[in-house]
Amino acid sequence: MKSLFDHTISRKNTASVKWDGLQNRFHVDEALPMWVADMDFAAPQAVLDAMQERVQHGVFGYTLRTDSYHEAIKMWMADRHHFPIETSWIAHAPGIVPGTGFLIEALTNPGDKVVIQPPVYHPFERIIRGFDREVLRAPLSFDSKRYQMDLNALEDQFKAGAKAWILCSPHNPVGRVWTEEELRAAGELALKYHVTVISDEIHNDLVYQQYRHHPFASLDERFKEITVTAIAPSKTFNLAGLQTAAMIIPNAEMLKKYRKVLQKYSMEGANTFGVIALEAAYRHGKEWLDELLDYLEGNLATLQQLLKEKMPQIKVIQPEGTYLTWLDCREMGLNKEEMDHFFLQEAGVAMDEGHIFGEEGLGFMRMNMACPRAYIEDAVDRIAIAWQQRDK
Template identity: 35%
Template sequence: MKEFTNSVNRRNTSSMKWDRMDRIYGIENTEDLLPMWIADMDFAAPEPVLEALRDRLEHGVFGYSYVCEDCKDAIREWLLKKHDWQTENDWMLSHHGVVPAIASVVETLTSEGDGILITPPVYPPFSSIPILQKRNLVECILIEKEGSYEIDFEKFEESLQKDVRLFIFCNPHNPGGIVWKEDDLKEVVRLCAKYDVLILSDEIHADLIFAPYKHSPLHVVAGDEANRIITCVAPTKTFNLAGIQAAMMIIPDEDLREQLRDNGMAHGQMELNAFANAALKAAYRHGEPWLEKLLQTVSDNMDYVIENVTAAVPGVSITKPQGTYLLWIDYKGTGLSEEEMMDKLLNKGKLALEPGTKYGEAGRGYLRMNVATPLSTVQEGVQRFITAMND
């Protein structure tokens, strides 16, 4: 699996992960910092995707493009094969990413002052987008239990009664790495239907699941309530194509779909560029063997971090995620504040991880570490973590 052992020099490539740490962490010189923070990989994309991009480049003409039926077929076939989800091409609307898709849904289907429900700790745009659009953010904090999280359904129902119009759901969960159980998904749908709340299900991590766990699309378990669900999917997280900017909203309800289509037209941003089309189709048609190797690599990397960090650093515990390539590291047992922990990591260990409060106050006492990188980098990151924590 040499494609997952070779290190690629990403510095000076306009990489957010490698070249913007000065702005993110407020450190002038970041040349000696090792970034294991933002959720993109240090692996090259699958070779079939690279070949498709080369072919598109060699064509030499880059006029206006659109998402062809063949692209939609590739998405539909992938979702059916990987997740037993039967979709239709007509349900799909393209967008430049899941985050801008979330913004479109909030803007289109809610109004200023409407309640938007989230379940922290959770991906930061789930809170920042509603707040910036002057919506009322309603939080139902997840229950922390044995290194994982559960939904507090009693509080969830109470939250839905606070003039909530939309629930933004992270399925699978980032940063916790939870693959939600079908019974939990059904209860989410039941309660949202009871209070006539729409659901935006962010399923960008759906392909990054470790056996024996299996992702359940919310639409599949929703039954008669499927029309209240808007699902966001993308090849970008799965195949390390975030810079290509390609996502799909899957919207079975025609009225909701037309409203979102009109919103896209109003902002002039509906179709994908020529390279995004080529990459998307190649990834879904030919990327599965690469993905299988990636998952094994990430799983092994996680095992390495968990074994070595927890053995060397008292007070740190890590539960292996069920999905994603992100570790959620619990350091509450060290007694360190977040400020103290980040100071040790950045200034002593020279290691850039994400502080848990980026995911809401419920994330205090945690760090997020990205291990989608060669083992040599993981080993270096572990050593830096241990160095940071040595007195």
């Protein structure tokens, strides 16, 4: 039976970063875009209906975040993530990336050290440096099958005087959904060394069946006091263009500092459609999300099967969450330039190169599989055919 998500929607000429921004990012006019993390699916019908209704009204003046908006966030966090939160802890962010910059400014000082765990979402490093802070790396450990938190590396960097740690949970690009044990152990270290935790949980809803996401701050009252939890409906419901996210900050002092920075940049305003879409998604999007997760698991199984048949040199690192797959391409025996050239120019598949996530990502590619299954089939065919041509 065809799924709702099999339906292909052309995104060309919609000012889509992923589809219309190929020239900017990759200097090519044509390629199958499987890079930046948004989905090629329409948002849930309830979200579209709520936005249509708002369009019909016709007046788009300055907008408030209502009690009902905050209630929707609280309900979602309690029901989906077993994390009861208070309205007073919720602050706005015009996206997790800009919000993370504001947090760095609010909670650390110039020259302070901030820890990341590469290979990791590459803007973290840019943001830290952009605010004149120093990046400390505690790379994940990897046994060629599964990534884990390297608690020794983390402790070394905390000990080296880190002021903050950006936790990516679930982890982009390797797809780990951190276990309760891992998070508790890392949290104890953060407490011991007085490190503030910025827990980027933007992928929190995109977790596969056998796994469970644990909001870091929910695990321990003491973690709550040192942590900001960054959430948004943007990945889950494909609403990134609406630039609406939330920072959950239970510590009143930290919240005050964050709000001050928001004010400084005059970034407190609400996007009328972002507010409408967030509320509709969190109130009515559950069934759609469950269907999406089933479909993504199907995409993953298809990708794994097709690669096994047609391109066994590429191994999929089993994702536990996110719609991003981390492809181990080291067996292809290509150097950095050859690999970038092969996938983009020879195969015509535009993916994020592993090395942009840190040197640990060399030999890997990140494929975004949030697309109709036919695109996955097309991508593997393109790669396998280009590889055969190379062999000739």
